[in-house]
Structures are given as C-alpha cells and as structure tokens.
Amino acid sequence: MLQTLLHPLTENPPHISSYPSIFQFLTGQNFIKLGQQVHSHMVLRGLQPNAFVASKMVAMYASAGDVNSAIVLFDSITSPSSLLYNSIIRAYTWYGFCERTSRTYLGMHLLGLKGDCFIYPFVLKSCADLAYVGLGKCVHGLSLRTGLEFDMYVGTSLIDMYVKCGELSDAHKLFNEMPVRDVSSWNALIAGHMKDSKISNGLADRALGLFDEMLQEDSEVKPNWVTIMIVLPACAHSAALECGRQIHNYASEIGLGFHSSVETALAAMYARCGSFVDAQSCFDRIRQHGKSLVTWNTVISAYASHGHGTEAVSTFEDMIRAGILPDAITFTDLLGRAGRLVEAYDLISQMPMQAGPSICCSVLAASRSHQSLEIEEIAARKLFVLESDNSGNYVLLSNMYADVGMWEEVNNLRTLLKLQCVKKSPGCSWIEINGKAHLFLGGDLSHPQAKEIYMLLEALPEKIKSAGYVPDTNAVLHDVSEEEKEHYLTTHSEKLAIAFGLLNTSHGTVL
Numbered sequence: 001m002l003q004t005l006l007h008p009l010t011e012n013p014p015h016i017s018s019y020p021s022i023f024q025f026l027t028g029q030n031f032i033k034l035g036q037q038v039h040s041h042m043v044l045r046g047l048q049p050n051a052f053v054a055s056k057m058v059a060m061y062a063s064a065g066d067v068n069s070a071i072v073l074f075d076s077i078t079s080p081s082s083l084l085y086n087s088i089i090r091a092y093t094w095y096g097f098c099e100r101t102s103r104t105y106l107g108m109h110l111l112g113l114k115g116d117c118f119i120y121p122f123v124l125k126s127c128a129d130l131a132y133v134g135l136g137k138c139v140h141g142l143s144l145r146t147g148l149e150f151d152m153y154v155g156t157s158l159i160d161m162y163v164k165c166g167e168l169s170d171a172h173k174l175f176n177e178m179p180v181r182d183v184s185s186w187n188a189l190i191a192g193h194m195k196d197s198k199i200s201n202g203l204a205d206r207a208l209g210l211f212d213e214m215l216q217e218d219s220e221v222k223p224n225w226v227t228i229m230i231v232l233p234a235c236a237h238s239a240a241l242e243c244g245r246q247i248h249n250y251a252s253e254i255g256l257g258f259h260s261s262v263e264t265a266l267a268a269m270y271a272r273c274g275s276f277v278d279a280q281s282c283f284d285r286i287r288q289h290g291k292s293l294v295t296w297n298t299v300i301s302a303y304a305s306h307g308h309g310t311e312a313v314s315t316f317e318d319m320i321r322a323g324i325l326p327d328a329i330t331f332t333d334l335l336g337r338a339g340r341l342v343e344a345y346d347l348i349s350q351m352p353m354q355a356g357p358s359i360c361c362s363v364l365a366a367s368r369s370h371q372s373l374e375i376e377e378i379a380a381r382k383l384f385v386l387e388s389d390n391s392g393n394y395v396l397l398s399n400m401y402a403d404v405g406m407w408e409e410v411n412n413l414r415t416l417l418k419l420q421c422v423k424k425s426p427g428c429s430w431i432e433i434n435g436k437a438h439l440f441l442g443g444d445l446s447h448p449q450a451k452e453i454y455m456l457l458e459a460l461p462e463k464i465k466s467a468g469y470v471p472d473t474n475a476v477l478h479d480v481s482e483e484e485k486e487h488y489l490t491t492h493s494e495k496l497a498i499a500f501g502l503l504n505t506s507h508g509t510v511l
Contacts, residue, residue: 016047023056032064049073051081058084062091082113093122101126102135115139117148121157133165150178156185163192183221186214191230204234205437208243215250225256232265236272240430240437244269260290264298271302293324297333304333429493431501431511440496453499460499 019042026035039057042049049057054077061070074080074088085108092101105115105123115123120143127136140158143149149158155178162171175181175189193207211231214223223231228251235244248257248266256262263282270279283291283299296319303312312333319326380397394413401409430437440447447453501511 016042016050016053019047019049020053020056023053023060026064027056027060028063030064032061032066035060035064049077051077051079051084055081055084055087058087058091062087062094067091067095080108080111080113082108082116082119085113086116086119089119089122093125096129098126098129102130102132105139106135109142114146115142116146117151117154120148120154124154124157124161128161128164131165133162133167136161136165149174150180152180152182152185156182156188159185159188159192163188163195168192181221183224183227186210186221186223187227187230190227194230194233205439207231207234208240211247222254223250225251225259225262228256228262229265232269236269240432241270241273241275242432243437244273258285258287260286260292260295264292264295267295267302268298271298271306276302276306276308288322291322291324293326296322296324296326301333429497431497433501433504438497438500440493440500442493442496447496447500449500449503452503453496456499456503457495 019038022038023035026038035057054073058070058074061067061073070088070091074084077084085104089101089104089108092098092104101123105119108115108119120139123139124136127133127139136158140149143151143154143158148154155174159171159175162168162174171189171192175185178185190207190210193210194204208231211223211227211234213219214221214227228247232244232247235241235247244266251257251259251262251266263286267279267282270276270282279299279302283295286295296315300312300315300319303315316326377397380394394417398410398413401407401413428439428441430439432438438447498511501509505511
C-alpha cells in the first residue's frame with residue numbers, strides 16, 4: 001500500500017496532488033521519520049503546500065506527537081481553509097491547549113470560515129475545560145444557524161459544555177429538545193447532575209431518575225459501562241444501598257459484572273454505603289492484572305474508613321507486591337488515619353506537583369479525628385485556596401477552634417465566610433426505607449411525618465439518659481448554653497433520619 005502511494009513521487013517533476021494521500025496514510029501510524037522525509041522531498045522540489053495539503057500534514061505531525069511542527073506549518077499558510085483549521089484545532093485540543101483552541105477558532109470565525117460538525121465538538125470541549133460559557137453559547141448559536149445543534153456529536157458536546165460550566169438547566173433544555181439521543185448524551189446529562197450534586201442536595205436523586213428512564217422498555221438507548229460508573233456514586237451520595245444492588249444486578253445481567261472499572265465503582269459504592277463485605281467481594285472478583293492504582297486505593301480507603309487498620313496495611317503490602325506504585329492518596333489514607341499526620345504532611349509537601357483537594361481533605365479530616373490543630377490549620381488554608389467556595393472546609397476548622405475554646409478564631413472564620421460570600425450548605429442525611437431514599441436537613445419540618453419524628457426525638461433523650469447516656473456537645477459549633485447545644489444535637493439531620501427509620505421499620509431492623 002505504502003509503495004503504491006510513494007510511486008508518484010518518482011515522477012519528474014512530481015505533482016503537489018501526489019502528497020495528501022501519503023500524509024493521510026501516515027497519520028496515526030507514528031511514522032514521524034518517514035513523514036519528515038516526504039515533507040523534505042516536497043520542499044527540495046520547490047513545492048509549497050496549499051491549505052488542503054497542509055491540513056493533512058498538520059494532522060500527521062500532531063498524531064505523531066510533533067505538535068510544534070504542526071503549529072509552524074499552520075502558521076506558514078497564508079490562505080487557510082476550514083479543513084486546515086479543523087486539523088490544527090483538533091491538534092490543540094489533543095494536547096490540552098485550550099486557550100489556543102479558543103483563539104484559533106475566533107480567528108477562523110473572523111476570516112468568515114464556518115465551523116462544522118467536526119470542529120464544534122473540539123471547540124466546545126475547550127470551552128468546557130476553561131468554563132468559557134459565553135463562547136460556548138456563541139458556538140451554540142452558530143450551530144443553530146447551520147442546523148448542527150441536533151447533530152449527535154455537536155448536541156452531546158453542547159450538553160457536556162453546559163454541565164461543566166454549571167449551566168445544568170440549559171443542558172437539560174437542550175437534552176429534552178434533541179430528537180435523537182445516544183448513550184453519550186444521556187451520560188453527559190447524568191454526569192452533570194452528579195457534578196452538581198456535590199454542592200446541591202437532591203441532584204443525585206435526579207441522576208438516578210435519568211438512569212431509571214434509560215431502563216424503561218420504551219427507551220431506545222440503554223446504559224453502558226460508562227453510565228453505570230457515572231451513576232453509582234449517586235447511590236453512595238444518597239446512601240441508597242438497595243438502589244446500588246439493583247444497578248449491580250443490571251450490570252451483571254448485561255455482562256458487565258466483571259468489568260474492572262465497574263467493579264471498582266461498585267466497591268466504592270458499597271464501602272460508602274457501609275456494606276464492607278460487598279465492597280471486599282467486588283475487589284476480590286477483579287483479576288489481578290485489572291487492579292489499577294484507583295482500585296487499590298478504593299479498597300485501602302474502605303478498610304481505613306471502617307476501622308480495619310491491619311487489613312489496610314496488609315492490602316497496601318499486597319499492592320506493592322503486585323507491582324503497583326502508591327501515590328500520595330494511598331499514603332494519606334494510611335498515614336492520616338493512623339494518626340501519623342506530620343509524616344502525611346511532609347509527604348504532601350515533597351510531592352512534585354501541588355496536592356489536590358482530595359488529598360488536603362483527607363489530611364483535614366484526619367487532623368480533626370486526631371485533634372492536631374496545627375496540621376488542620378495548614379490543610380484548611382490550602383483548601384481555602386483550592387476550594388474557595390466549599391463551606392465544609394471552613395466549618396471543619398471552625399469546629400476544631402470551638403473544641404479548644406478559640407472563639408475569636410471562630411468569629412474570624414465566620415467573617416471570612418461572609419466577606420467571600422460563601423454560603424454554608426445545610427447538613428443533610430439520607431435513609432433508605434423499602435428501596436426509597438428519604439432526605440432530611442438539620443431542623444427540617446417539611447417531612448410529612450415531621451410531627452411524629454419530633455415527638456419521638458423529644459421523648460428519646462430522657463430514656464437514653466436514664467440508661468447512662470451523656471450528650472457530647474463538644475462538636476456543636478455555637479458558643480451557647482448546654483441546653484441549646486443539646487437542642488441542636490437533637491434536631492441534627494442524622495437524628496431525624498434515624499427517628500424516621502425507627503417509626504417506619506419493624507423491631508430488629510438494621511438502619
């Protein structure tokens with residue numbers, strides 16, 4: 001095949017039209033040396049690439065990892081075409097040059113060149129990565145004019161852009177208007193609900209609702225392994241164990257029961273929902289070569305969070321024997337939960353890259369558990385920068401200040417929250433009864449059984465105090481009277497959920 005393509009180059013002189021098919025054949029083949037030789041052959045014969053030939057050359061260089069040559073070649077063309085812009089925009093997106101993708105697309109637009117179903121998804125991906133919702137909406141408008149809004153790839157890219165930019169209502173509106181949806185568009189919307197559920201209560205349930213729609217008999221699109229991986233955290237977020245089991249059963253029915261990524265997600269879900277035996281079972285089913293670092297970290301974290309320190313260390317040693325190198329997350333589970341916080345902090349400080357929010361959160365939570373105020377302050381300050389809008393980080397540090405009576409620092413944190421316009425997310429708890437998850441907020445009065453719940457909680461303290469229980473009010477943030485602290489504890493969202501469970505289950509049921 002290659003010899004046939006190269007044969008026209010032996011003509012004297014060769015024609016410029018002989019080169020595009022050669023560069024197209026070399027694209028994705030990683031034959032960079034041969035591509036450079038063909039390019040040199042063209043230059044030595046005084047042939048200058050036009051926009052069409054350059055588009056093939058840019059694609060070839062980018063696919064072989066030589067993005068610099070692709071950029072130089074693109075810049076040398078005085079009359080670029082849409083096809084050439086397509087090649088360089090694709091290259092920029094591949095290599096994560098989001099800003100360049102955006103600028104290049106705007107330059108293309110200024111030249112009067114129109115985008116198409118191949119260019120728009122790459123531009124929209126960059127808009128999503130940069131949170132450039134304004135540019136994304138401009139692309140949306142142009143896709144409307146050219147009739148591409150409901151192209152499968154463009155439509156899905158638009159949904160993905162909107163959800164990553166926090167415009168979930170726009171994503172939902174577009175999804176509802178799409179005449180044909182594939183599994184990718186469903187996955188994008190479900191992922192959007194899961195992303196937003198981290199800061200907005202109840203959206204995890206909406207993600208599960210979308211998943212249920214896909215399972216309906218009249219649904220033309222069924223979930224794939226990506227859908228299952230996306231939606232399982234919704235069960236963990238809502239502590240909906242039975243729902244998670246149903247998804248597990250479905251995954252087994254469609255032949256995904258032994259998919260390593262699905263099993264890892266299942267192990268994480270079971271561990272988060274408190275079913276450690278099931279989490280361990282999922283881990284054990286994954287073949288040795290299919291256990292990635294994420295898989296090992298998941299089970300080590302599950303052991304640690306359930307108080308099985310010996311098993312966590314033993315699993316860590318198994319991971320090393322399997323040839324998997326640990327990362328900072330692995331050590332933070334091991335060191336942080338073991339109370340070796342100085343070592344955990346030193347490890348993070350020596351990392352070649354900046355520690356992300358998940359690592360700092362682990363150290364913060366471990367510092368809280370082991371009452372290490374100095375390390376907690378350091379971890380919290382880092383999180384104030386990494387996650388400036390996450391009120392939970394402020395609350396954790398504030399609670400620790402309150403534990404040791406540092407009320408001035410507590411007030412300073414409250415002031416900082418107000419100055420930065422950070423809204424405190426209300427505490428919430430879920431309980432699953434008969435396959436349905438019920439959500440409770442602290443001090444919630446909206447539940448249909450609120451009256452019965454509060455009557456039970458009102459009578460409960462005296463009964464358990466007579467049995468020797470003493471309320472632990474140290475965790476209550478406010479510097480108020482002991483009676484008021486006990487009231488806050490009584491109306492805690494967890495207490496409301498437990499009371500609801502006691503009222504609606506038979507004697508002996510595990511809640």
